[in-house]
Amino acid sequence: MWSFVQNKKNEQWIWVAFDPDTNQVAAFYVGNRDMEAGKRLLDKIPEVYKTNTLYFTDKCSSYNFIPEDMHIIVKEGNRVTNHVERFFCTLRQRVSRLVRSTLAFSKKNENHINILNYR
Numbered sequence: 001m002w003s004f005v006q007n008k009k010n011e012q013w014i015w016v017a018f019d020p021d022t023n024q025v026a027a028f029y030v031g032n033r034d035m036e037a038g039k040r041l042l043d044k045i046p047e048v049y050k051t052n053t054l055y056f057t058d059k060c061s062s063y064n065f066i067p068e069d070m071h072i073i074v075k076e077g078n079r080v081t082n083h084v085e086r087f088f089c090t091l092r093q094r095v096s097r098l099v100r101s102t103l104a105f106s107k108k109n110e111n112h113i114n115i116l117n118y119r
Helices: 035-044 079-094 109-118
Strands: 002-004 011-019 024-031 055-057 071-073
Touching (some): 011 079, 024 035
């Protein structure tokens, strides 16, 4: 999921590790959509989630850091990703800063992250 901070040229991607069984966010990271950001998300995931886990992603090359035996690439709209996509939809409805066309936006990246922590 992406949003922006200060202006539309400053895109910020919201990386989420989501447990579909409990509908809980295990970890999130706000930053670019590159491998380094993905690795930072992976570092934030609690150890209990790292064992016997499968990661479902799209075809973006940013996910190449995930071990192949744990990585499953799915098409957009796949049944497996419904939970996280529904979560993103709910976030966009409840947090005006995440709506794509809005006058309510964060001026600082720190504020953007803090509003996500609050939700």
